[in-house]
Amino acid sequence: MIESPTGNAFYLLMLSYEESEKNNGKRLAGTKILEGNDTVHDANGAAMFVVDIHDTPSLEPFPNLSSSKFLSLQRKKWSGDEDSLAAISFFYSFLDPIPEPGSLYVISGDHLAFVWHESKDVFTFKRLNLEEILKKGLGIAFATKEEADEEVLEVLNIYSRVYEDLLSVPVIKGRKCDKEKFAGADYTTSVEAFIPTTGRGVQAATSHCLGQNFAKMFEIAFEDKEVKRDKKGKIIKPMVWQNSWGLSTRSIGVMAMTHGDEKGLVLPPKVARYQVVVVPVPFKGVDTKRISQECQAVKTALQGAGVRALVDERANYACGWKYADWEMKGVPLRIELGPRDLEKNQVRVVRRDTGAKMDVLRVDLVEKVKDLLEVIQRDIYDVAKRKLEECIQKVETWDEFKEALRLKKLVLAPWCDEIEVENDVKENTKGENEAGAKTLCTPFDQPELRENTLCFASGKPAKKWTYWGRSY
Numbered sequence: 001m002i003e004s005p006t007g008n009a010f011y012l013l014m015l016s017y018e019e020s021e022k023n024n025g026k027r028l029a030g031t032k033i034l035e036g037n038d039t040v041h042d043a044n045g046a047a048m049f050v051v052d053i054h055d056t057p058s059l060e061p062f063p064n065l066s067s068s069k070f071l072s073l074q075r076k077k078w079s080g081d082e083d084s085l086a087a088i089s090f091f092y093s094f095l096d097p098i099p100e101p102g103s104l105y106v107i108s109g110d111h112l113a114f115v116w117h118e119s120k121d122v123f124t125f126k127r128l129n130l131e132e133i134l135k136k137g138l139g140i141a142f143a144t145k146e147e148a149d150e151e152v153l154e155v156l157n158i159y160s161r162v163y164e165d166l167l168s169v170p171v172i173k174g175r176k177c178d179k180e181k182f183a184g185a186d187y188t189t190s191v192e193a194f195i196p197t198t199g200r201g202v203q204a205a206t207s208h209c210l211g212q213n214f215a216k217m218f219e220i221a222f223e224d225k226e227v228k229r230d231k232k233g234k235i236i237k238p239m240v241w242q243n244s245w246g247l248s249t250r251s252i253g254v255m256a257m258t259h260g261d262e263k264g265l266v267l268p269p270k271v272a273r274y275q276v277v278v279v280p281v282p283f284k285g286v287d288t289k290r291i292s293q294e295c296q297a298v299k300t301a302l303q304g305a306g307v308r309a310l311v312d313e314r315a316n317y318a319c320g321w322k323y324a325d326w327e328m329k330g331v332p333l334r335i336e337l338g339p340r341d342l343e344k345n346q347v348r349v350v351r352r353d354t355g356a357k358m359d360v361l362r363v364d365l366v367e368k369v370k371d372l373l374e375v376i377q378r379d380i381y382d383v384a385k386r387k388l389e390e391c392i393q394k395v396e397t398w399d400e401f402k403e404a405l406r407l408k409k410l411v412l413a414p415w416c417d418e419i420e421v422e423n424d425v426k427e428n429t430k431g432e433n434e435a436g437a438k439t440l441c442t443p444f445d446q447p448e449l450r451e452n453t454l455c456f457a458s459g460k461p462a463k464k465w466t467y468w469g470r471s472y
Contacts, residue, residue, distance in 0.1 A: 155243070170384055174192065184213050190204070200470050200471055221238060264328030279295075334352070336350065415465070
C-alpha cells in the first residue's frame with residue numbers, strides 16, 4: 001500500500017516478480033488498485049505497469065523526443081524539487097511514486113526511468129494499455145470446480161453492481177444457453193440489459209467457467225499437497241480449473257442508450273466527469289467581474305465538499321448555447337448565477353434528467369447539491385428499472401411470442417432447451433432488415449414452471465423459463 005505523508009491511502013499495488021537468465025533480467029509487474037476517483041488522472045493504462053530492473057545505469061543518453069507532449073518533463077533531475085515531481089506524477093497518475101531522491105526521467109509517453117540514488121539501480125517503467133487488456137478479458141485458475149463456480153458468480157455480482165450502482169442501468173443475471181456460451185467453456189453466465197427504445201437486448205458482461213478444457217489442452221497443472229501416482233509410480237499432477245471474465249467499453253454505450261434523450265446524454269452523477277457546471281448569466285451594464293468571481297466561489301465551495309464542478313466562462317457563446325451544450329454532454333446539474341441571483345444571495349439549479357428548476361440560497365447550496373446528486377442517481381435508476389419492467393412480457397404460445405416481439409418487448413417464455421428449436425425461432429422471426437430473435441439468458445430468478453407447461457415454440461415439455469428477444 002502506497003500512502004501519503006499524512007497516512008491516507010492513495011492506492012494499493014498488487015505485485016509479481018520474476019527473473020530470467022536472458023540479460024540477467026529482473027522484472028516487477030504491478031497492478032494499481034485504486035481507492036477512489038481522486039487519484040484517477042488517466043484511467044487508460046496508467047493503472048498497470050511493468051518495471052525492468054537493471055544492475056547498473058545505462059550510459060546511453062535518453063532519446064530527445066522534440067515532438068513529445070512530455071518534452072518539458074524529459075531528463076528531469078529531482079532532488080527534493082516538489083514541483084517537478086508533482087508534474088511528472090500527474091501524467092503517470094502516481095501521487096507519490098518515489099519517496100527517495102534520485103534522477104527521474106520521462107523517456108516518452110509510455111516509459112519512465114528512475115535511477116535509485118543509493119544503489120544506482122535503474123527502474124524502467126512501462127505503462128500497459130489497460131483498455132486493450134480488458135478487451136481480451138481476464139481470468140484466474142483454481143484447484144477445484146467448487147472454487148471456480150463460486151468465483152463465476154462473484155464476478156457476475158460485481159458486474160451487476162457496476163451497472164446498477166454506478167451506471168444506474170438495471171440488468172438481469174442469468175446463464176447462457178449452450179448455443180450462446182463462450183466457445184470452449186463449460187458454461188457462461190451474463191448480465192443482460194435491454195434498450196426499450198429499440199427493443200433490443202445487450203449482453204452487458206459475461207463470466208465464464210472454462211472448466212479444465214484449456215488446462216488439458218495446454219497442460220496447465222499444479223503441485224497438489226496430496227500426491228497421486230499412476231500404476232508406474234509417476235506423479236499425476238492435477239489440472240487447474242479456469243474462469244474467464246471481462247467488462248468492456250460496451251458498458252458506456254449501454255449507459256448512453258439507457259438514459260439518453262433527444263437532448264443528448266444523461267449521465268449518472270457517480271460516473272459523470274463533471275457533476276455540476278456553473279454558468280455565469282451576465283446582463284449588459286452589470287458587473288461581470290463580480291459575477292465571475294462568485295461563480296468561481298461556488299465552484300470552490302462545491303469542490304471542497306467533494307463535488308466535481310467547473311465554471312463555463314467561455315465569452316464567445318451565449319448562455320442558451322452553453323445550456324444546450326452541457327445538456328448534450330449530460331452533466332447532472334447546472335447552476336446559473338446572474339445579477340438578480342447576487343441580489344438575493346441565491347442561485348438557480350437545473351436538473352439534467354427532469355429539467356426541474358429551483359432557486360437555492362447560497363448558504364444551503366453545498367448540502368442541497370450533494371442531496372440532489374444522490375436523488376438523481378437513484379431516480380435515473382428507478383426510471384430505467386420501471387421502463388425495463390414495462391417491457392418484459394411473459395408468454396406461453398407462439399402467437400403471443402410473435403406479437404410481443406412485434407411490440408419490441410423482452411419476452412420471457414417457457415422453453416424445452418433444445419438448440420434446434422432456438423435455430424427455428426431465429427429463422428422464423430427474421431424480418432426484411434432485422435435479425436431473428438434468440439435466447440438472451442435463462443434468469444437465475446426463475447418463475448414457477450408448472451408440471452404440464454409446454455415449450456412456446458415446439459410444444460414439447462418445457463424445462464425452464466428463458467428471456468428471448470432481438471439483440472445488438
